[in-house]
Amino acid sequence: MMSDPSPPRIQANMVIRNIGQLVTIAQQPIPGATSALKVISDAALAVHNGTIVWIGPDDDAEPMFYHDTGSPQDGITIVDAQGAVVTPGLVDSHTHLVFAGDRSEEFYLRRSGVSYAELLAQGRGILTTVNATRQASTDRLMELAKARLDIVRAYGTTTVEVKTGYGLDKVTEETCLRIINNLNVLEETSPSLHSQVRVVPTFLGAHTVPPEYQGRRDEYVTLIVEEMLPSFVGLARFCDVFCEREAFTAEECRRILTRARELGYQLKIHADQLTPSGGARLAAELGAISADHL
Numbered sequence: 001m002m003s004d005p006s007p008p009r010i011q012a013n014m015v016i017r018n019i020g021q022l023v024t025i026a027q028q029p030i031p032g033a034t035s036a037l038k039v040i041s042d043a044a045l046a047v048h049n050g051t052i053v054w055i056g057p058d059d060d061a062e063p064m065f066y067h068d069t070g071s072p073q074d075g076i077t078i079v080d081a082q083g084a085v086v087t088p089g090l091v092d093s094h095t096h097l098v099f100a101g102d103r104s105e106e107f108y109l110r111r112s113g114v115s116y117a118e119l120l121a122q123g124r125g126i127l128t129t130v131n132a133t134r135q136a137s138t139d140r141l142m143e144l145a146k147a148r149l150d151i152v153r154a155y156g157t158t159t160v161e162v163k164t165g166y167g168l169d170k171v172t173e174e175t176c177l178r179i180i181n182n183l184n185v186l187e188e189t190s191p192s193l194h195s196q197v198r199v200v201p202t203f204l205g206a207h208t209v210p211p212e213y214q215g216r217r218d219e220y221v222t223l224i225v226e227e228m229l230p231s232f233v234g235l236a237r238f239c240d241v242f243c244e245r246e247a248f249t250a251e252e253c254r255r256i257l258t259r260a261r262e263l264g265y266q267l268k269i270h271a272d273q274l275t276p277s278g279g280a281r282l283a284a285e286l287g288a289i290s291a292d293h294l
Contacts, residue, residue, distance in 0.1 A: 010054050012046035012065040015076055017058050019043040020083035024055060032057060045086070050193070089158025094292050097148045097183075098141055098176045099166040101132025116274060120246045126166070126208045133166040133176075142179050149183055153197050160197055163240055165204030169212075170228055173205050177235040202268060203228070203236035206256050208247045221252050225259045238289065239265040243272075243279030250278035257286050268292065 022043035024030060033040050044061035046054040054064065065076055106124055110116070119125040133141065145162075152160055162180045167173040184199035205224045213220035229239065239260035241253040247270075248256070257267050266289050271279025273293035283291035 010065050012048045014047040016079045016081050017044045019081040019086045021085045023087040090156050091159045092157045093161050095162050097162045098145045098179050099129050099133050100136035101129055103128055117246045129166045130168050134172050138175055161200045163202040163204040165207035168210035201236045202238040202240050203232050204240040206241040206248050224256055229260055233263050238268050240268040242270040243277045245275050250282050
């Protein structure tokens with residue numbers, strides 16, 4: 001008697017079909033997959049109790065699956081992806097979600113040739129947003145942040161790092177950090193398990209020198225090192241700095257990040273965005289997780 005050549009059936013309670021491109025990012029060869037990302041065109045995937053149990057060509061999906069008859073659901077849920085791309089959750093490692101106001105006028109000025117540095121010198125740029133954020137209530141900042149997080153979610157992000165940096169005083173920076181932590185709590189307790197976003201908080205008190213410390217920048221760096229950083233231990237996973245001629249020097253950043261590392265923060269740097277500031281070199285020296293804006 002010849003054995004049945006058909007593949008074994010797989011237990012599943014959801015099958016996603018009609019996937020235009022399934023991005024697997026597999027580390028091993030997959031039949032029919034192309035490119036370094038191991039993309040399967042015209043694909044399907046099957047899920048059982050929240051775990052992916054099969055991926056492959058959509059044409060192979062029809063006879064492959066059976067459901068547990070003891071399940072409260074009657075049969076397998078079929079989802080039509082309508083030709084969309086299906087990809088593992090995206091990780092956004094650099095965002096500023098907690099702020100108020102906008103800089104639409106400044107986008108026009110930038111397009112007209114006004115430089116980023118000129119805007120900062122005029123008290124615009126970051127300082128425009130600092131002013132609006134300080135004036136906003138905690139409830140309003142939370143409302144704005146939740147709406148932005150929903151947009152992030154809709155585009156497929158499942159982990160997002162969120163920075164402060166628009167308070168630049170101890171009270172507002174702490175408020176922003178607590179909002180970021182509250183966003184993560186809301187996500188962790190959400191009943192929609194498959195759309196939760198992990199929110200990772202970063203303290204960016206060294207975004208620029210606030211207006212009340214103009215001409216007294218050393219005092220502001222001391223405020224960060226001696227008051228903010230010790231107070232925010234446990235509220236932020238990372239400490240970030242803006243190492244730039246218009247913001248903080250490499251030596252000021254070294255002072256801040258060295259203290260942050262002593263307190264248990266992991267380190268990040270906005271490095272060399274506008275000019276060669278030594279930020280990338282400092283990131284390597286201190287073992288920062290990332291040097292952004294290179």
